[in-house]
Amino acid sequence: xxxxxxxxxxxNRSGTLIKVLxxxxxAQIQIIASTIADTAEYGIYRLICSEPQRACxxxxxxxxxxxxxxxxxxxxxxQPGCAAExxxxxxxAHISISYMYSFLLGDKGILVFRTDNAExxxxxxxxxxLRYISEPDLSCLA
Amino acid sequence: MSSPYFNPERETMTRAQIEAFQLERLKETVRHCLTxxxxxxxxxxxxxxxxxxxxxADVRKLPFTTKNDLRETYPFGMSCVPLKDCVRLHxxxxxxxxxxxxxxxxxxxxxxxNQVARNLWMVGLRPDDVFQNSSGYGMFTGGLxxxxxxxxxxxxxxxxxxxxxxxxxxxxxxxxxxxxxAVPSYVTRLYEVMQEQGVDPRRDTKLRVLAIxxxxxxxxxxxxxxxMMGVKAYNSFGMSEMCGPGVGFECPEQNGLHFWxxxxxxEIVNPExxxxxxxxxxxxxxxxxxxxxxMPLLRYRTRxxxxxxxxxxxxxxxxxxxxxMRGRSDDMMVLRGxxxxxxxxEKILMQFPELGNNYLITLTTDQDNxxxxxxxxxxxxxxxxxxxxxxxGKDITRALKDEILLTPRVKLVPRGTLPVSEGKAVRxxxxxxxxx
Numbered sequence: 001x002x003x004x005x006x007x008x009x010x011x012n013r014s015g016t017l018i019k020v021l022x023x024x025x026x027a028q029i030q031i032i033a034s035t036i037a038d039t040a041e042y043g044i045y046r047l048i049c050s051e052p053q054r055a056c057x058x059x060x061x062x063x064x065x066x067x068x069x070x071x072x073x074x075x076x077x078x079q080p081g082c083a084a085e086x087x088x089x090x091x092x093a094h095i096s097i098s099y100m101y102s103f104l105l106g107d108k109g110i111l112v113f114r115t116d117n118a119e120x121x122x123x124x125x126x127x128x129x130l131r132y133i134s135e136p137d138l139s140c141l142a
Numbered sequence: 143m144s145s146p147y148f149n150p151e152r153e154t155m156t157r158a159q160i161e162a163f164q165l166e167r168l169k170e171t172v173r174h175c176l177t178x179x180x181x182x183x184x185x186x187x188x189x190x191x192x193x194x195x196x197x198x199a200d201v202r203k204l205p206f207t208t209k210n211d212l213r214e215t216y217p218f219g220m221s222c223v224p225l226k227d228c229v230r231l232h233x234x235x236x237x238x239x240x241x242x243x244x245x246x247x248x249x250x251x252x253x254x255x256n257q258v259a260r261n262l263w264m265v266g267l268r269p270d271d272v273f274q275n276s277s278g279y280g281m282f283t284g285g286l287x288x289x290x291x292x293x294x295x296x297x298x299x300x301x302x303x304x305x306x307x308x309x310x311x312x313x314x315x316x317x318x319x320x321x322x323x324a325v326p327s328y329v330t331r332l333y334e335v336m337q338e339q340g341v342d343p344r345r346d347t348k349l350r351v352l353a354i355x356x357x358x359x360x361x362x363x364x365x366x367x368x369x370m371m372g373v374k375a376y377n378s379f380g381m382s383e384m385c386g387p388g389v390g391f392e393c394p395e396q397n398g399l400h401f402w403x404x405x406x407x408x409e410i411v412n413p414e415x416x417x418x419x420x421x422x423x424x425x426x427x428x429x430x431x432x433x434x435x436x437m438p439l440l441r442y443r444t445r446x447x448x449x450x451x452x453x454x455x456x457x458x459x460x461x462x463x464x465x466x467m468r469g470r471s472d473d474m475m476v477l478r479g480x481x482x483x484x485x486x487x488e489k490i491l492m493q494f495p496e497l498g499n500n501y502l503i504t505l506t507t508d509q510d511n512x513x514x515x516x517x518x519x520x521x522x523x524x525x526x527x528x529x530x531x532x533x534x535g536k537d538i539t540r541a542l543k544d545e546i547l548l549t550p551r552v553k554l555v556p557r558g559t560l561p562v563s564e565g566k567a568v569r570x571x572x573x574x575x576x577x578x
Contacts, residue, residue: 009556016556037528041553044528050357063558065523098527126355 001122002070003135004052007111008034008045009065020045020064027058032138033103033112046101048073048112048138069114072121075131076109083111086130090115093124105133145460148263148295149256152404160403160460165198167432172204178222180215197510201407201430206416206441212383216240220437223247228436231246232382234283234481244382251290252431257388257402259292259340264393264400264457265351267374272348273319275290276324276332277322277356277479278304281455283386284356284479288323291388297321304328307335311567323353323387324376325479326363330510333370344372348456351397353378355387356479358467358574363510377466384429387440390464398451398463405433408462409441410450413471421450426471445472475505475570477512482546484569490541493510496524498562505552507574514550516542519557556568 010016017036024031034047050057052068059066076082083102090097100113110133115121125132147153155163172192175181185191188205195203211220212387218225223245228247267273273292277466279285279301300317304324313319324332329352331443336343343349349371352500354364367375379399380387389406390399400410407430412419421423426524427444431437449471473563484503487559491497498519506513518538525531529556539552 001146005526007523009520009523009531009554011555011559039528042531042555044526044527044531063556065520067526067558069526 001072001132001134002044002118003048003073003112003133003138004051005069005071006047006049006056006059007067007069008047008059009042010045011042011116012039017045019062020059023059023062023064024049025053027055028054029058032105033101033110035099035101046099049102050138057126068083070114070118070119071114071131072125074111074125075105076111078107078109079106082109086111089128091123091132093120095121095124144268146264148260153461154423155404155460156212157453157460161198163165163404163430164407168194168198168201168403168430169440171430171434172440173273174222174435174454175440178220180211180220181222198407201409201441202418204353204430204440206428207439207456208443209383209445212242212244214239217243218245220439221245222438223436228285230548232386233285233574234382240296242383244385246385247435250385250434250436254385254388255290255294256286256403257385258287259294260402261376261378261388261391262291262295262297262353264391264459265374266394267295267321267351269299269322270481271297271351272300273297273321273323274310274317274319276302276304276310276322276328282479283380283382284323284325285560287299287380287386287388289351307332308339311336311339311341314349315341318348320348321351321353322349323355325476326354326359326367326375327357327511329354329367329371329375333367343370350374352376353387353391355379355513357476359467360574361466363507366510371462378469379464381444381446383439383444384431389429393455393457393459395455395457398454398465400455400459400461401429401464403461404433410448410464410466413445413447419449421452424449424465424468427467443471445470445474447471453552458543469572473570473574475503475514477505477514477548477575482514482548486545487542487550488569490545491516491518492540494534494538497521497523497538498557502560503570505570505572505574512574513551514548515553517553517555517560519555519560521557 030050032048036045055066095115098114101109172195190203227247228245229248232243232244262560275288277284302415350373352373352375354375364375376392378387379390390401392399410419410425413426418470427448430441431439446469448464453462454460473484498521498571501518504515535552543549
């Protein structure tokens with residue numbers, strides 16, 4: 001029910017981001033979505049890509065601190081109000097969201113998020129018949 | 143008009159008189175040291191006896207002593223009097239192994255007070271002055287050392303101790319404080335708080351003299367302190383092994399520190415070869431005590447780097463003048479008066495499994511405050527949670543503060559980003575103004 005995300009420790013210093021991107025480029029990894037917040041000294045560069053396991057290994061080999069984690073990815077219609085509707089479901093279930101970002105996949109909006117209670121989120125998704133994508137859905141894209 | 147000298151006879155000795163005095167005291171000190179098994183062994187190993195000391199230059203035949211000797215003989219192994227004759231004990235923090243213990247007899251304390259009083263008198267302080275000692279008390283010798291010296295001179299002495307700036311400023315105003323002793327970075331802090339409180343030190347206080355020491359500071363920093371506070375600021379040198387503050391002090395000429403040669407033999411040696419360096423050349427300061435009963439020290443390697451500026455002075459004192467300390471011959475850092483070894487930092491960092499082995503300590507002067515930044519590499523990305531990374535930074539900061547008593551800035555960096563040097567790793571980069 002989840003997709004695999006890379007979390008990369010990234011220093012707020014020129015040259016660090018390009019190093020990561022070049023490792024991925026050389027390994028022919030395709031980036032599907034990514035996000036990075038502005039922070040004082042360091043941040044976490046989170047990305048969804050093709051072949052996350054291989055991407056992780058390549059980055060580690062290049063000395064980049066990286067970890068893999070599982071995040072939820074909901075599929076939404078690309079229309080006003082869809083995000084509000086989905087998040088309201090979690091809000092009613094008292095599930096808080098640690099971080100969230102989104103991207104377009106064809107004509108669908110994909111909402112990627114992580115919660116502090118994965119099991120409860122899983123149940124909420126099932127009970128409310130929310131559409132989600134899983135790792136295999138992404139693999140066939142790349 | 144009172145004499146410019148606290149002890150005119152000793153302070154204005156000619157070089158010949160100083161050297162004759164030193165030779166006599168050196169012979170006496172060596173005989174006294176040889177009542178102690180530690181020194182007996184050292185002399186035996188060096189193949190010398192007390193009779194080998196015939197001229198002042200013979201001091202170079204004596205074996206060196208080091209902080210390590212003090213640690214290995216902890217706590218009382220280098221005492222040259224029975225413990226019942228000692229009345230005071232000072233000690234270093236001992237964070238890098240056994241602490242170093244320094245014992246004092248009643249006479250040692252008496253002489254120490256005289257040394258400090260001499261310094262304070264030299265910079266124009268008199269019994270009608272009010273002296274506020276804003277220095278740490280307890281085991282740190284800057285507290286009681288200046289307390290006894292200021293009292294010996296006859297000043298009203300306020301043991302304000304360090305910290306609580308609002309109270310310090312209230313004391314300065316209410317008691318009519320004319321002189322303060324503090325570490326330079328604390329003086330800057332006091333000035334900041336004065337500004338916040340709308341207190342102008344020139345208009346609202348009677349301050350005129352500052353004694354600053356116990357942490358390295360540059361000439362520029364001193365001048366800025368003088369301008370800020372509207373005072374004269376004098377550099378003080380001391381170390382607990384020699385007694386504490388009072389070993390060396392600037393006279394009103396502010397051209398180097400007079401080291402009191404009626405109390406110490408001063409040598410400057412090359413820290414590698416241990417051979418004397420010519421005047422003007424930087425080397426390690428080596429001191430031999432001449433008047434101490436409880437724990438005389440022969441050729442003690444201070445690890446402080448300095449150079450000889452001269453042996454005469456317009457102030458009329460012919461005691462050797464040394465430059466302000468230029469650094470250390472070991473890896474000890476002195477930050478805001480606290481002695482810190484990199485190994486202490488390393489010990490703490492290695493307790494965190496999230497961290498790698500590489501780290502870098504950078505010392506900087508930011509607006510007159512000396513600060514420490516500790517950059518440390520993450521072993522691996524252990525979390526996807528920004529909050530946990532921040533918490534790790536806070537935990538490291540707290541653990542370091544508990545160890546070194548100062549709050550460093552902790553910076554997490556990716557593995558492989560810190561410089562890896564060939565052979566011995568560079569752990570400390572000192573960018574403070576004083577060393578530039």
